[in-house]
């Protein structure tokens with residue numbers, strides 16, 4: 001059975017002191033839902049976050065990693081570095097990585113391979129831009145992103161993959177996909193998986209929605225049958241808002 005997951009992507013926010021404060025505030029919240037909770041602080045704060053949350057029901061995940069195992073890649077972080085501090089899940093393919101750091105389907109396929117080879121779970125992000133949706137190309141774009149980066153994998157690899165549909169036009173804009181738009185796309189994604197790998201795989205993969213999820217809209221979005229959770233940006237930086245979203249399940 002697929003799981004419900006709410007993951008907070010902190011992006012490039014919060015220094016060490018702010019990370020400590022937000023973690024303490026998160027620890028003061030109570031969880032009333034069955035959702036798995038994750039937070040993704042910046043690299044410099046992962047170790048601290050991991051240590052602080054050892055006893056808590058919150059997984060600490062990374063926002064990115066390189067595809068090479070090690071070597072001359074100045075400024076990059078490898079899978080073994082992340083694993084050595086206890087990180088077991090990495091976000092890959094966020095639209096900000098694609099847009100500002102030139103990540104392509106090809107490099108993402110390599111990152112996915114490296115992660116899975118090292119038993120690192122992947123939250124794989126993708127989503128169309130506004131122009132794609134306006135030209136009614138959104139399904140083709142999303143299908144291409146999934147196929148190009150993931151469809152070389154064997155079916156059992158999907159035990160360690162979570163998908164995150166994040167329409168670029170809804171990220172940080174305050175404009176969210178309607179629950180119906182999210183459901184339509186999530187059902188399409190699941191069908192795309194089913195066509196390639198069969199229903200058992202398709203039904204077992206969690207598909208998260210990301211893009212301006214807030215306490216006010218989470219319940220309706222999470223209420224849709226193919227939406228298994230959320231990848232939360234701005235609202236994850238406030239402990240009360242984040243737990244209101246976690247508890248929207």
Ligand code: 13P
Nearest residue numbers: 009171172211212233234
């Ligand atoms: P916002 O929730 O701020 O729109 O960001 C979504 C996102 O990019 C999560 O990865």
